[in-house]
Amino acid sequence: MNSFKEENxxxxxxxxxxxxxxxxxxxxxxxxxxxxxxxxxxxKLNSLVNKGLIKYDKTGGAKLTKKGYEIAIxxxxxxxxxxxxxxxxLNFSWSEVHEIAEQLEHVNSDKLIDKIYxxxxxxxxDPHGDxxxxxxxxxxxxxxxxxxxxxxxxxxxxxxxxxxxxxxxxYLSDLxxxxxxxxxxxxxxSYDESIRLTNQxxxxxxxxAKAAEQLLVACLKPSCKCKIEI
Amino acid sequence: MNSFKEENxxxxxxxxxxxxxxxxxxxxxxxxxxxxxxxxxxxKLNSLVNKGLIKYDKTGGAKLTKKGYEIAIxxxxxxxxxxxxxxxxLNFSWSEVHEIAEQLEHVNSDKLIDKIYxxxxxxxxDPHGDxxxxxxxxxxxxxxxxxxxxxxxxxxxxxxxxxxxxxxxxYLSDLxxxxxxxxxxxxxxSYDESIRLTNQxxxxxxxxAKAAEQLLVACLKPSCKCKIEI
DNA sequence: ATAAGTTATTAGGGTATCCTAATAATAAAA
DNA sequence: TTTTATTATTAGGATACCCTAATAACTTAT
Ligand SMILES: [Mn+2]
Ligand SMILES: [Mn+2]
Ligand SMILES: [Mn+2]
Ligand SMILES: [Mn+2]
Numbered sequence: 001m002n003s004f005k006e007e008n009x010x011x012x013x014x015x016x017x018x019x020x021x022x023x024x025x026x027x028x029x030x031x032x033x034x035x036x037x038x039x040x041x042x043x044k045l046n047s048l049v050n051k052g053l054i055k056y057d058k059t060g061g062a063k064l065t066k067k068g069y070e071i072a073i074x075x076x077x078x079x080x081x082x083x084x085x086x087x088x089x090l091n092f093s094w095s096e097v098h099e100i101a102e103q104l105e106h107v108n109s110d111k112l113i114d115k116i117y118x119x120x121x122x123x124x125x126d127p128h129g130d131x132x133x134x135x136x137x138x139x140x141x142x143x144x145x146x147x148x149x150x151x152x153x154x155x156x157x158x159x160x161x162x163x164x165x166x167x168x169x170x171y172l173s174d175l176x177x178x179x180x181x182x183x184x185x186x187x188x189x190s191y192d193e194s195i196r197l198t199n200q201x202x203x204x205x206x207x208x209a210k211a212a213e214q215l216l217v218a219c220l221k222p223s224c225k226c227k228i229e230i
Numbered sequence: 231m232n233s234f235k236e237e238n239x240x241x242x243x244x245x246x247x248x249x250x251x252x253x254x255x256x257x258x259x260x261x262x263x264x265x266x267x268x269x270x271x272x273x274k275l276n277s278l279v280n281k282g283l284i285k286y287d288k289t290g291g292a293k294l295t296k297k298g299y300e301i302a303i304x305x306x307x308x309x310x311x312x313x314x315x316x317x318x319x320l321n322f323s324w325s326e327v328h329e330i331a332e333q334l335e336h337v338n339s340d341k342l343i344d345k346i347y348x349x350x351x352x353x354x355x356d357p358h359g360d361x362x363x364x365x366x367x368x369x370x371x372x373x374x375x376x377x378x379x380x381x382x383x384x385x386x387x388x389x390x391x392x393x394x395x396x397x398x399x400x401y402l403s404d405l406x407x408x409x410x411x412x413x414x415x416x417x418x419x420s421y422d423e424s425i426r427l428t429n430q431x432x433x434x435x436x437x438x439a440k441a442a443e444q445l446l447v448a449c450l451k452p453s454c455k456c457k458i459e460i
Numbered sequence: 461a462t463a464a465g466t467t468a469t470t471a472g473g474g475t476a477t478c479c480t481a482a483t484a485a486t487a488a489a490a
Numbered sequence: 491t492t493t494t495a496t497t498a499t500t501a502g503g504a505t506a507c508c509c510t511a512a513t514a515a516c517t518t519a520t
Pocket of ligand 1: 083
């Protein structure tokens with residue numbers, strides 16, 4: 001058993017598939033992501049193929065089968081529900097929840113997850129704005145997109161980050177940007193694509209192009225012209 | 231690294247030490263407890279000796295060192311705090327919490343345990359009446375003892391069970407006995423040592439000698455003569 | 461005290477995970 | 491199109507955990 005490792009492999013295959021939609025999920029790719037070496041990963045991939053949890057070939061890379069997807073999405077679901085529980089019920093900060101959820105996601109009790117999910121009011125998004133798959137494995141859609149794709153004048157709300165990396169989350173705290181903040185795009189500086197914003201307290205914030213690519217927002221005005229460009 | 235197995239060995243050595251105070255904690259003993267075979271356990275015991283977590287010799291059996299005790303008691307602490315949290319905050323039943331706590335006890339986050347412990351109001355006993363060690367590893371004392379050691383007329387309160395075995399807990403539910411119930415010992419039937427009780431609703435309950443040995447209670451009357459006999 | 465029954469240890473394997481070094485297969489550059 | 495760099499795969503090991511079978515060491519009951 002010790003399905004804990006296997007769960008992490010399947011989750012990683014799912015995650016890399018979502019991030020690198022065009023690229024194949026190769027053993028090397030996975031090895032970097034999981035801090036392992038390619039032969040180690042390849043060995044495991046072969047075993048996952050044998051168990052019918054993935055398909056694998058050099059050209060297409062690793063792809064989850066229906067069975068593999070169900071396991072992976074369930075772990076993602078548990079992870080995001082725990083993150084939300086830690087954030088909302090236990091007062092952990094935005095940047096602390098991921099590490100603990102990495103462990104809690106492997107606790108195998110549907111009743112426990114159902115309970116905390118219902119206490120939270122069946123939320124659709126976690127504290128980083130990531131969608132929480134429902135019990136059927138269906139991932140809620142949202143129109144969040146990187147702040148970097150905004151046009152001048154756009155009024156938007158902070159919904160999350162591309163990767164819940166602690167360093168970046170703390171960097172945002174330093175910039176005084178938090179989840180659900182309303183931001184107005186005042187100016188896009190063409191020299192380096194950095195963005196000048198105002199927040200709801202009318203404070204100015206300057207955010208780098210790199211950070212703007214990682215920060216996910218949604219337009220608040222239904223008629224916002226940003227939407228056309230995406 | 232996978233310290234999860236190691237934690238379970240150390241916890242088992244602690245638990246067997248508490249249960250069988252006179253007997254040594256032998257590899258065979260542990261093997262039965264952990265559903266493993268003696269050579270498997272012996273191998274692990276040797277590795278624990280090498281790591282300085284236990285002392286081991288044939289005559290004395292396995293004994294935790296200070297370092298080993300600290301790990302073991304911390305797992306016990308986490309287990310009992312989680313059981314209490316599941317019972318009190320998440321409305322799980324008496325008999326459901328153990329299985330889930332077996333998993334949650336290995337989640338390594340002091341901040342998480344501190345948080346739920348404080349939400350619970352720093353309780354001293356878990357839902358089975360087992361003492362919750364404090365952060366320093368000190369186990370609260372209580373005067374709970376098996377119901378079987380009661381004398382006629384004793385008024386006592388149900389504080390727990392010797393082993394949080396699901397079958398026994400469900401059996402108690404069937405007998406209509408729950409945690410914190412007040413019981414009066416009406417008669418001890420000498421033929422088979424079974425005990426006739428009344429509960430707070432004045433209902434009669436007949437409990438077998440075997441069950442009475444597993445059910446832990448404490449006298450409510452400070453002057454109760456039971457105390458002398460223990 | 462000796463035979464029989466128990467317990468403790470050794471020997472020898474098996475699987476799951478991981479690794480380094482070497483080789484084969486591709487892709488990129490010159 | 492060679493040469494060079496990158497990837498993918500194989501080969502060969504190491505460690506953690508588990509097991510069965512065999513042996514050694516102890517107990518217990520004649
Ligand atoms: Mn996360
Ligand atoms: Mn998240
Ligand atoms: Mn328990
Ligand atoms: Mn308990």
